[in-house]
Amino acid sequence: MPAVAAIAAVSIALAFGAPPDISLERGSNPNAVAPSVLNEGDPFRQLDETLPTPSETRTASGAPGPRYWQQKADFDIQVTLDPKAAELIGNQRVRYHNNSPDELRYLWMQLDQNRFTDNALGERANPAPDLSRPQGIGFMRSIVENREWEGGYRDVLVTSSGATLHTVVVDTMMRIDLPAPLGSGGTFEFDVSWRFKVVKSTVARARSCYELLGEGDPDVKDGDKVKDLAPIYDMAQFYPRMAPYSDVRGWQHKQFLGQGEFALDFGDFTLAVTVPDNWTVGASGELQNEGDVLSAEQRERLSAARNDEKPRFVITPEEAAARRAATPTGTKTWKFVAKNVRDVAFGASPTFIWDAAKAPIPGTDRAALAMSFYPVEAEPLWSRFSTHAVAHTIDSYSRHAYPYPYPVAISVNGPVGGMEYPMISFNGPRPEKDGTYSQGTKLGLIGVVIHEVGHNWFPMIVNSDERQWTWMDEGLNTFCQYLAEQEWEHKYPSGRGEPEKIIEYMTSADQEPIMTNSESVRRLGANAYAKPATALNILRETVLGRELFDYAFLEYCRRWAFKRPEPADFFRTMEDASGVDLDWFWRGWFYSTRPVDIAIEKVTRYTVEPLDPVASKGAKKVERDGRAKTLSEQRNAELAVRVDRFPELVDFYSTFDELEVTAEDRQRFKRIVSQLGDRDGELAQSKLSFTIVRLRNNGGVPSPLPLTLTFADDTTQDVTLPAEIWRFAGGAQASKLIVTDQEIVRVELDRYRETADRDPSDNMFPQEIERSTFAVEPRDRGNGANPMRTAQESTVREATRKSAESLAKRVAEAVKAGRSAGSVLTDVDAKDLKDGWGVSFMVLDGAEQGSGAIAQLISAGPDRAVGGDDDITFIVTSTGDALERAAAGGSRGGRGGGRGRGGARGG
Ligand SMILES: [Zn+2]
Structure with a gap:
């Protein structure tokens, strides 16, 4: 105890002296606080007030609760495709299982084809195009052709046990009034028959339509030469589908306006597609009647493909050419079974080349069959890349999200640029007519196949509601797409995922928070695809690290596979499974439109002032004498002064230097050293370097701070400070003490471009001169038309x-x-x-x-x-x-x- 008292009595304050070389301050006012941060309150306050209250259906941990339920709808669908009339005619039996605790007096179905009637809500609400700008010929085509074309369901008839049911159609929805209330646990079986004209690709932009390959167009009246015409049908949203009924929204009652996609429940399907007998059909599900539709040789090839990871032809280019040239002599019916899916779709055409390969599913001993269907117009691009991209997606997503549960995965080339359904996707990219292709086309194909096949996971397996939240499927899928693309080849130039690519959007004026309804988002690609994908990439690489992130993300997929998650379930699961409070992250990235923008304002380096007066006063003397003389001092150096004329004015103070070491200084030093003892004496004379980095949050989103420190000997060290530094800072300014053996000569923030910082010019201290070039236009100055x-x-x-x-x-x-x-x-x-x-x-x-x-x-x-x-x-x-x-x-x-x-x- 006495020893401690003795040290306390010395009460020396370790003084820190800061050399001026790197403490230059930037121009900003350190007392000003960015208004965006304070106006919106504490960026770390919890989301409890925003998220729904947990329940026995959805727990506070983000998992489905003990009373979780969802509806089930099983379908037996038969359709006939009449290519002459471009019409699809169908009937379906639906078995609707009411697993909810509620009694239902009516059911709602979705009639998506009604989006293409003239008085569809989506059509009437569609804003005018900007006719002050030139329009493509496609615009004129669609206007003119659309005037004559009539879309939408016709002859819809709903019956049950032979009796017609009363229905009411509201735009793209249909209410079916039940003959008797359907109690909890009950099943209601009914039939629906219908027909509609399929949208032609030149008439309207649609997720489901047909195109005519070959030359000319029989529907254009000016007599185009028509040659080798062959259709491809990408058929989806073709049958009346059950609207979902859920614990969160009751019946889904948002009309199909075109942008917000689909909300569906799961069920088991059989699908029979009748087409002309020279056609080929690829569909959601497993083909049930190979013997009826394929030759013995083709069936042999198909079974060989199940055991080979290299794609093989099932229908060769030569066979496809023959089928395309053939005149049908009748029809054939292709039968498929798809279990536990939320939807089915199919592609049909006489032009299809068909290849297939085995796609092993990591984490299981199963393999899926990856397949592609495409016309010769897609060659040689498709036979090289498409099926490999399908199999690669199964490999990558099964590891990062959930083992692929289905038996097949298909990529179809047709009129639709990129669209996803369970087990089947439509992908547009084709090479030039001469078979060459640009890098953009190649990467476009690989990227779109990964993306659309990737949608099997979000939202086909993890069944989020696309009509409400586009980001929950597009954002999560685009994130996994980025991971898969990076696993395709080194330096794959992914369009979305790298933080610096989102800066333009996050600093633009036309933003909404990610948490915005699908139909209300203006820049859907940036808002619902790129920004959430980037946010998850930053969460994985910088905030949580790969191990914590991957565990939590897999847990989210495991918990919600074949169920219906909401945003809160995702947010809560990611926190619950990683053990990290991320409310600030969701608040900044998903609930706000603020950008990330951190600046290094000031860096100050301190060292312990030596106790030895010789050293400490000596250092101060060196610093003082090293300063440049002031301008007046310089000019006055030769000035005649009074004391020269009257030497009696010179006294003790005329030559006194306060930085000279005095006898008193030496005695005091001796006394301190003896009182401190060896250990504390050493501490008090430490040679450690103390650096205080002061940072400013100009953007408003709390961000972790990845710092790269450069030392005097040119070595570097990376240190990441957590985002929580902004919580303790309580405002827009934060500072951090970094203690090192060597002097830090340079501090760099976000060197590896991992945080989406909008302005990297203030991320370096000391600041550097920016280098750039400017081009000289070699041509004469143009004066416009002459x-x-x-x-x-x-x-x-x-x-x-x-x-x-x-x-x-x-x-x-x-x-x-x-x-x-x-x-x-x-x-x-x-x-x-x-x-x-x-x-x-x-x-x-x-x-x-x-x-x-x-x-x-x-x-x-x-x-x-x-x-x-x-x-x-x-x-x-x-x-x-x-x-x-x-x-x-x-x-x-x-x-x-x-x-x-x-x-x-x-x-
Ligand atoms: Zn998508």
């Missing part, structure tokens, strides 16, 4: 044409007279040998193969170079005629031919 010059040019051109013609006639005469073409040049005045642009005409002698020309006369045109489209060329024929040749292309061939035979150059 009709005067155009008119002059055409006058000159006409004059040149005339003189070329008369010269060509003289060449023709010379040739007729048996002289060489070039000989005419010596006969003509030098001034007549120049064209309107001052360049001599060129005369080429000799016959040109196949053209009948034996000589040519060429003006190089305004570009003064032979070979461009502006040349004026006359050819002289063996019969002695001079004929003008059409400008484009012709002059090129002529030039090559003439030179090759050593034609004479005139002038």
Whole structure:
């Protein structure tokens, strides 16, 4: 105890001196606090007030509760596709299981095809296009064709046990009034028959439509030449589907407006598709009657494909060509079974090449069959990439989300650019007609297949409500797509996922929070795909780390596979399973539109001031004497001063230096050292370097702070400070003490671009001069359209044409007279040998193969170079005629031919 008292009595304060080299302050006012942070309250306050109250259906941990329930609807569907009328005719039996605790007096079905009637809500609410801008020809087509086309369901009839049921259609929904209330646990069976005209790809943008391959269009009245027409049908949302009835919303009552997709319940399906007998069908589910629709050889190939990870043809390109050219002699019915799915869809066409490969499912001993269906127009791109991309998605998503539960996964090439259904997806990218393709097309295909097949997990397995929250399926899926793309090949240039790619959106004016209803989002791609995907990537890499994140994300998928999660279930599960409070993260990224923008304001380096007065006063002296003299001091150095004239004015203080070490200083030092003892004496004279980094949150979203410290010897160290630093800071400014052995000479924030910081220019201390380049436009300054010059040019051109013609006639005469073409040049005045642009005409002698020309006369045109489209060329024929040749292309061939035979150059 006494020893402690003795030390306390010394009461030395360790003084810290800061050398001025890196403590330069930036211009900002350290007392000002960004208004966005304080106006919206504590960014760390809990979400309890925002999230729904937990219940026995959905627990506070984010899991389904002990009383969780969901409805089930089983379907037996038969459809016939009539390609002549472009009509789909169907009937279906529905077994609706009421698993809810509630009694139901009516059911709601979704009639999505009614989105294409003229008086559909989505159609009438559609805002006008911007006609002050040019529109594509597709726009005109769709306007004109749409005026004659009639979409929507017709002849819808609902019966049960032979009796017609009363129904009421409200836009894209239909209420079925039950003959008797359906109690909890009860099942109601009924039949629905219907027909509708399938949307043509040129009429409207639709998730389900058909296209005509080949040339021309029989529906266009101006008599396009029609050749080799062959249809592809991408069929989805084609049958009346049950609206979901849930613990959260009761009956889903949001109409299909086009942007918000689907909300559905699970069920078991049988699907029978009748098509002309030369057609091929790929659908959700397992094919039940291979023997009826495939040849023995094709069935053998299909079973071989089940054991080979390299794609094999089931229908070869040659067979597809033959089917395409064939005339159907009847129909065939393709039968499928799909269990525990929320929907079914199919692709049908006589053009399909079909390949398949085994896709092992990680975490199980099962394998799925990955397949692609595509016309020859998709080759050679599709046979190389599509099925591999399907299998790769199964591999990657099964590891990051949930083992793929279904037997098949399909990618179909047709008119739909990218759309997803259970076990089947429609993907658009095709190569050029000559089979070459751009990098964008290649990556577009791989990316879209991963994305659309990836939707099997979100929302086909983890059954979130797309009509309410687009981000819950698109955002989570785009995040997993990013992971899968990065596992496809190194440096795969993913369009979404890297933090720096979201900065433009997060600083733009047209934002809503991610937590916004699907139909109310303006920039859907940025809001519902890219931003949540990026947020999850940051959560994984920077906030939680891969281990914690992956565990929690897998747990979310496990808990909610084949169930219906809401946003709160996701937020709560990610916190519950990772053990990390993330309310600030959801609040900043999902409930606000604020950007991330952190600045390093100031860095100050401290060292312990030496106790030894020789060292401490010496250091202060060095610092003082090292400073530059003030301007006046410099100018006054030679100034005559009074004490020079009166030396008696010089006394003790005239030469006294307060930084000289005094005897008293030395005695005090001795006393302190003896009182401190060895251990504390050492501490008090520590050589550690103390650095205080002051940061400012200009964006408002709390962000972790990944710092890279550079030391005097040029080595570096990465340190990440948690976002909670902003909680303790209680405002827009935070500071952190970093203690190191070596002096820190540089501090860099977010070096690895992991936080989506909007302004990296203030992320470095000391700041650096930014380097850039600017381009010098090599062309003259344009003055826009110049009709005067155009008119002059055409006058000159006409004059040149005339003189070329008369010269060509003289060449023709010379040739007729048996002289060489070039000989005419010596006969003509030098001034007549120049064209309107001052360049001599060129005369080429000799016959040109196949053209009948034996000589040519060429003006190089305004570009003064032979070979461009502006040349004026006359050819002289063996019969002695001079004929003008059409400008484009012709002059090129002529030039090559003439030179090759050593034609004479005139002038
Ligand atoms: Zn999507």
